[in-house]
Amino acid sequence: MAVEYTLSIIKPDALEKRCVGAIMSRIENAGLKIVATKMTSISLEEACNFYEVHRGKPFYNALCTFMASGPIIAMVLEGENAVSKYRALMGETNPLKASSGTIRGDFGKDVTEANRERNLVHGSDAVETARSEIAFFFSTLERLSVVQ
């Protein structure tokens, strides 16, 4: 099995709910290693660039506004099959459909159709995507492991 790197973002709603520690524990308990992390915030323009792939979708504006609304925590996770392992840990995109035992399923049950973008965490959807998403948040010097 291949060691992979993936980008995780703990979103503003998770910081508001104070479940950052719980999310990080779940990541580590799943066998993933946090090899870079920073608390930061992004501008509306940066959020729109990060989610460029979703431009034009009905939820795009709300998503970008939400991501720029407060502090976030970006992390690089390392591990065997890190991309799929972390996506399984997050659960389905819609917290109302996410299984219990997943981050979104356990911490996102207060979400409504009107604020569906508030799903606590982001994880890269593929190794290639992870590469560019990691570079969006971290310089080479900020990564403990070699993430090319």
Ligand code: CMP
């Ligand atoms: P994320 O994994 O960060 O990837 C894209 C984000 O868009 C997703 O999590 C949600 O925050 C948001 N999103 C995806 N689909 C919808 C939707 N139907 N309604 C509102 N937000 C959505």
